Amino acid sequence: MYRKALIIIMAVIMTVVAAGCSQTAEHTGSQIDPSEPVKVLVSILPQADFVKSIGGEQVEVNVLIPPGANPENYEMSPRQIQEVSQADVYFTIGSIPFEQISLERIRSANPDMPVIDTAEDREYAEGEEAHHHDPHVWLSPVLVKEQARIICTGLSEIDPAHKEMYDKNLNTYIAELEKLDKDIKLLLADRKRDAFLVYHPAWGYFAEDYGLHEMAVEKEGKEPTAKEMAQIIAEAKQEGITAVIASPQHSTRSAETIAKQLQGEVKMIDPLPEDYIAGMREAAAVFKQVLSDQEE
Numbered sequence: 001m002y003r004k005a006l007i008i009i010m011a012v013i014m015t016v017v018a019a020g021c022s023q024t025a026e027h028t029g030s031q032i033d034p035s036e037p038v039k040v041l042v043s044i045l046p047q048a049d050f051v052k053s054i055g056g057e058q059v060e061v062n063v064l065i066p067p068g069a070n071p072e073n074y075e076m077s078p079r080q081i082q083e084v085s086q087a088d089v090y091f092t093i094g095s096i097p098f099e100q101i102s103l104e105r106i107r108s109a110n111p112d113m114p115v116i117d118t119a120e121d122r123e124y125a126e127g128e129e130a131h132h133h134d135p136h137v138w139l140s141p142v143l144v145k146e147q148a149r150i151i152c153t154g155l156s157e158i159d160p161a162h163k164e165m166y167d168k169n170l171n172t173y174i175a176e177l178e179k180l181d182k183d184i185k186l187l188l189a190d191r192k193r194d195a196f197l198v199y200h201p202a203w204g205y206f207a208e209d210y211g212l213h214e215m216a217v218e219k220e221g222k223e224p225t226a227k228e229m230a231q232i233i234a235e236a237k238q239e240g241i242t243a244v245i246a247s248p249q250h251s252t253r254s255a256e257t258i259a260k261q262l263q264g265e266v267k268m269i270d271p272l273p274e275d276y277i278a279g280m281r282e283a284a285a286v287f288k289q290v291l292s293d294q295e296e
């Protein structure tokens with residue numbers, strides 16, 4: 001009897017731990033008036049979707065890198081600095097060049113604002129250190145679950161009056177991300193090859209999640225030299241690749257040149273979708289075509 005009761009108590013405790021996000025005393029920014037929405041800054045569009053999915057009506061999100069801008073080199077306008085000074089919290093994505101360039105300006109515009117790195121608790125798998133500096137953590141639905149938890153914790157600390165709602169929304173969003181991950185796995189299970197060729201190497205974590213191999217045209221943020229181009233074309237031919245994946249934030253010129261040489265075409269995928277789950281489903285559908293030589 002005693003044992004049974006103990007098991008039930010343990011089960012209850014475990015359920016409580018599994019649900020919602022934790023609250024740590026780590027970020028000690030000031031709490032806001034619960035009748036006001038939390039003014040949140042994020043760097044990129046998909047993060048705005050993460051924050052809105054968890055914060056609902058209780059958040060007002062400001063994306064620092066506008067749609068279409070290149071996160072590798074975007075610089076904020078004076079108007080944006082003004083907005084930064086009014087914000088309650090800034091959730092960074094970790095190590096995109098924009099953040100490295102702008103963080104000092106952001107901190108001096110709003111010195112009391114907590115800056116929370118949503119990739120901070122990231123654990124690296126064995127042998128993964130090699131691409132430690134790949135900033136594209138949002139393109140893995142698995143990694144986004146962790147980012148969502150950190151956002152939930154951050155919102156709950158600034159606005160504890162709404163913690164219950166944030167927890168509930170977090171659990172719903174995590175379930176959606178798990179469904180997305182499962183669906184992508186299923187969709188890509190049947191394919192002709194693992195390798196794909198992309199202009200800007202944003203899909204490293206995605207490739208890792210789904211057992212793919214990313215080949216990139218851009219080398220360390222630069223257009224390839226003629227010699228590198230020839231090498232990429234030779235490697236792509238060897239892999240049987242014809243399509244080149246490009247994104248709206250980057251020039252498609254060399255992608256087109258290479259696609260012509262491969263007698264294939266350029267396929268567009270947006271790595272910064274406004275609607276994350278829908279955008280990732282669209283991306284996965286294009287990957288499926290590219291990896292199986294399907295027509296649209």
Ligand SMILES: [Zn+2]
Binds near residue numbers: 072200202
């Ligand atoms: Zn990038």
